[in-house]
Amino acid sequence: MSVRVRIAPSPTGNLHIGTARTALFNYLFARNQGGKFILRIEDTDQERSRPEYTRNILQGLTWLGLDFDEGPYYQSKRLNRYQEVIEQLLHEGKAYYAFSTPEELDELRTRQKALGQATRYDNRDRDLTLQQQAAYRAEGRQPVIRFKIEEPRAVRWVDMVQGETTWQTQDLGGDMVIARADGQPLYNFAVVVDDLDMTITHVIRGDDHVGNTPKQILLYEALGAPIPQFAHLPLIHNAQGKKLSKRDGATSLADYQTLGFIPEGLVNYLAMLSWSPPGQELFSLAEAAKLFSFDRVSKSPARFDWDKLNWLNGQHLRMLSSVDLTQRLSKVWTQVGYALPEDPVLLERIAQLVGDGPNRLDEVPRVSRPLFEPVAFSIEGLQVLLKPEAPQVLPALVEFFSQEPFTETEALKQGLQNLAKSLGLKNGPIMQTLRVVLTGTTKGLELAPLALLLQQKGELLPRLKSALALVAQMRG
Ligand code: GLU
Numbered sequence: 001m002s003v004r005v006r007i008a009p010s011p012t013g014n015l016h017i018g019t020a021r022t023a024l025f026n027y028l029f030a031r032n033q034g035g036k037f038i039l040r041i042e043d044t045d046q047e048r049s050r051p052e053y054t055r056n057i058l059q060g061l062t063w064l065g066l067d068f069d070e071g072p073y074y075q076s077k078r079l080n081r082y083q084e085v086i087e088q089l090l091h092e093g094k095a096y097y098a099f100s101t102p103e104e105l106d107e108l109r110t111r112q113k114a115l116g117q118a119t120r121y122d123n124r125d126r127d128l129t130l131q132q133q134a135a136y137r138a139e140g141r142q143p144v145i146r147f148k149i150e151e152p153r154a155v156r157w158v159d160m161v162q163g164e165t166t167w168q169t170q171d172l173g174g175d176m177v178i179a180r181a182d183g184q185p186l187y188n189f190a191v192v193v194d195d196l197d198m199t200i201t202h203v204i205r206g207d208d209h210v211g212n213t214p215k216q217i218l219l220y221e222a223l224g225a226p227i228p229q230f231a232h233l234p235l236i237h238n239a240q241g242k243k244l245s246k247r248d249g250a251t252s253l254a255d256y257q258t259l260g261f262i263p264e265g266l267v268n269y270l271a272m273l274s275w276s277p278p279g280q281e282l283f284s285l286a287e288a289a290k291l292f293s294f295d296r297v298s299k300s301p302a303r304f305d306w307d308k309l310n311w312l313n314g315q316h317l318r319m320l321s322s323v324d325l326t327q328r329l330s331k332v333w334t335q336v337g338y339a340l341p342e343d344p345v346l347l348e349r350i351a352q353l354v355g356d357g358p359n360r361l362d363e364v365p366r367v368s369r370p371l372f373e374p375v376a377f378s379i380e381g382l383q384v385l386l387k388p389e390a391p392q393v394l395p396a397l398v399e400f401f402s403q404e405p406f407t408e409t410e411a412l413k414q415g416l417q418n419l420a421k422s423l424g425l426k427n428g429p430i431m432q433t434l435r436v437v438l439t440g441t442t443k444g445l446e447l448a449p450l451a452l453l454l455q456q457k458g459e460l461l462p463r464l465k466s467a468l469a470l471v472a473q474m475r476g
Contacts, residue, residue: 001201002033002034002035002036002201003029003030003033003034003035003036003201003202004030004035004036004038004198004199004200004201004202005026005029005030005035005036005037005038005200005201005202005203005204006026006037006038006039006040006071006195006198006200006203007019007022007023007026007027007037007038007039007040007061007066007068008040008041008042008191008194008205009023009041009042009057010041010042010043010045010048010049011041011042011043011049011050011051011053011054011057012045012048012049012050012053013053013252014053014056014057014060014252014253014254015056015057015059015060015061015252015253015254016251016252016253017236017244017250017251017252017253017255017256017270018206018235018236018244019057020060020061020064020253020270021233021236021270021273022204022205022206022233023061023064023066024064024066024267024270024271025204025231025233025271025275025292025297026204027066027285027289028271028288028289028292029202029204029231029292029294030069031286031289031292032289032290032291032292032293035201036069036070037066037067037068037069037070038068038069038070038071038073038198038200039058039061039068039070039071039072039073040071040072040073040074040075040194040198041054041057041071041072041073041074041075042075042187042190042191043074043075043076044075044076044079044184044185044186044187044190045184046076046184049076054072056252056254058072060253060254063253063257063263064253064263064266064267064285065263065267065285066285070198073194073198075185075190075194078190078193078194078197079183079185081193081197082179082185082189082190082193083183085189085193085223086145086178086179086185086189088223089145089147089178089222089223090145092222093148094147094148094222095145095146095147095148095178096125096126096128096145096146096148096175097125097128097133097143097144097145097146098121098124098125098143098144098145098146098175098177099125099128099133099136099137099141099143100121100124100125101141105121108121108122118171119173120173120174121146121173121174121175121176122174123146123148123174123175125143125146126146126148126175142181142182143181144177144179144180144181145177145178145179146175146176146177146178147175147176147177147178147189147218147219147222148175149169149172149174149175149176149215149218150169150218151169151170152168152169152170153168153169154166154167154168154169155167155168155169155214155217155218157213157217157227157229157230158229159210159230159231159232160202160204160229160230160231160294160297161207161231161232161233161234161294161297161298161299162207162210162232162299163299165210165213167211167213167214169214169218172214172215176188176215178219187212188212188215188216188219189219191212191216192216192219192220192223192225195228196220196223196225200228201228201229202228202229202230202231203228203229203230203231204230204231204233205231205232205233206232206233206235207232207233207234207235207299208235209232210232213230213232231294231297233274233297234274234298234299234300234301234302235301235302236273236301236302236304237301237302237303237304238303238304239303239304239305239306241301241303244304248304258362259360259362260332260358260360260361260362260363260364261309261313261360261361262313262316262317262320262328262361264284264285264316264319264320265309265312265313265314265315265316265317266309266313267284267285267288268281268282268283268284268288268312268316269308269309269312269313271283271288271292272302273302273304274297274298274299274300274301274302275292275296275297275298276296276298277291277292277296278291278296281312282312282315282316310359310360311359313359313360314358314359314360317355317358317359317360317361318355318356320355322348322351322352323348325351325352325355326347326348326351326352328361329350329351329354329355329361329364329368330347330351332361332364332365333364333365333368333372336365338365338368338372338373339372341457343456346453346456346457349449349453349456350368350371350453353445353446353449353450353453354367354368354371354445356446357445367444367445368445369439370438370439370440370444370445370450370454371445371450371453371454371457375437375438375439375440375463375466375467376440377436377440377441377470378440378441378442380441380442381436381439381440381441381442382474384432384433384436384442385433385436385437385467385470385471385474386471386474387429387433389425389429389433390433390471391471391472391475392423392425393423393425393429393430393433394433394437394464394467394468394471395468396419396423397419397430397433397434397437397464398461398464398465398468400415400416400419401455401460401461401464402461405455406451406452406455407452409448409449409452412448412451412452413448416430416431416434416448431447434447434451435447436467437463437464437467438450438451438454438460438463
């Protein structure tokens with residue numbers, strides 16, 4: 001049977017980075033096996049589900065490049081189908097109406113706790129007669145539907161990540177609620193009906209769902225349905241070894257987008273959270289899909305490593321084609337209000353120079369500022385302009401750049417060295433003065449190509465001249 005997997009997010013928040021990683025593993029397995037990747041939106045919780053979260057989830061998956069073959073299916077559109085299965089289970093005596101009020105259930109739990117017992121439902125309404133049911137209804141009680149869990153019994157499966165796994169049905173908390181009084185189906189039930197109807201062959205999800213799996217297996221059995229294989233992925237931990245949480249700063253995919261990660265870099269990093277690819281660390285989504293297998297997925301939690309993510313992202317930025325890089329940087333520049341030069345060749349050269357340094361797109365505005373904004377001098381920059389050689393160097397630089405314009409970096413570097421020699425100075429003071437004049441500060445982009453680009457933009461001589469005027473003013 002061909003592989004069919006799904007990602008089934010609940011639209012009760014923005015796409016979480018953990019869900020993105022689970023989606024990625026589903027996608028990699030589907031593509032590796034020539035199977036299908038399905039998207040299902042689990043929106044039965046009407047109070048907490050929001051259409052804007054669904055949009056955010058769809059956008060996030062698309063941005064990562066995880067194109068799905070089917071869906072999105074919406075649980076909210078399948079309510080009749082759940083009702084049909086509930087009726088079937090009731091009819092077969094595998095489920096029943098249970099009438100306890102929340103207060104009665106609370107009381108039960110309190111009693112169990114006082115006795116030092118594990119809290120669970122005591123299956124008290126399993127064998128109510130029709131008359132007893134009618135009497136409860138007459139009292140105005142609204143029943144939930146509970147599914148009978150046979151006890152004692154062991155439920156076993158061979159997890160593709162965790163290996164042989166066994167749960168005792170006595171530990172499942174008693175007969176489980178599958179639908180609320182208002183008819184709303186609950187997760188464990190709806191997920192089984194969906195996975196069954198969508199002929200899901202492998203359920204790949206976070207290991208926070210391991211405890212749900214025995215309940216789901218019992219439901220498959222009750223429905224006489226084939227049981228899919230399960231793969232429970234270890235959670236993502238922060239650097240301190242704790243579950244990644246809001247306190248760690250970035251938990252939703254949107255946060256990573258804001259931080260300037262590109263999908264190529266993020267996908268590469270997420271794929272390596274608990275999967276060790278054979279032989280290489282740097283790969284595209286398509287390459288990962290070729291290499292992926294569950295044999296190399298570990299069951300211990302993955303530690304989130306920011307340095308590694310930043311590094312990988314930088315590698316992917318530098319692997320982009322020049323045209324692609326130019327497009328992505330142009331988007332960033334436009335967003336921060338920088339005016340792009342009209343000449344496409346100049347724009348591409350600027351992108352190449354800027355793209356060489358940063359690991360993330362959020363660094364791009366700062367790094368490229370000298371190319372788009374007027375110079376603002378830092379303290380270190382002003383200190384350079386106050387050095388004794390400045391009044392000699394600046395007019396010499398004006399003179400130097402007023403001649404035939406340079407077009408090659410190497411020729412410019414050589415020219416500047418010759419200039420230093422002719423002034424009886426070392427290269428350092430010349431280069432540093434030029435850098436401060438062009439950028440306002442003492443560190444930044446590679447100087448010679450930057451000077452050429454500013455010259456092309458017609459901004460080199462004006463900057464030199466205004467620095468000259470400033471120095472004259474400062475020296476009184
Ligand atoms: N809606 C569930 C979640 O977001 C899906 C879990 C599953 O894959 O079964 O965690």
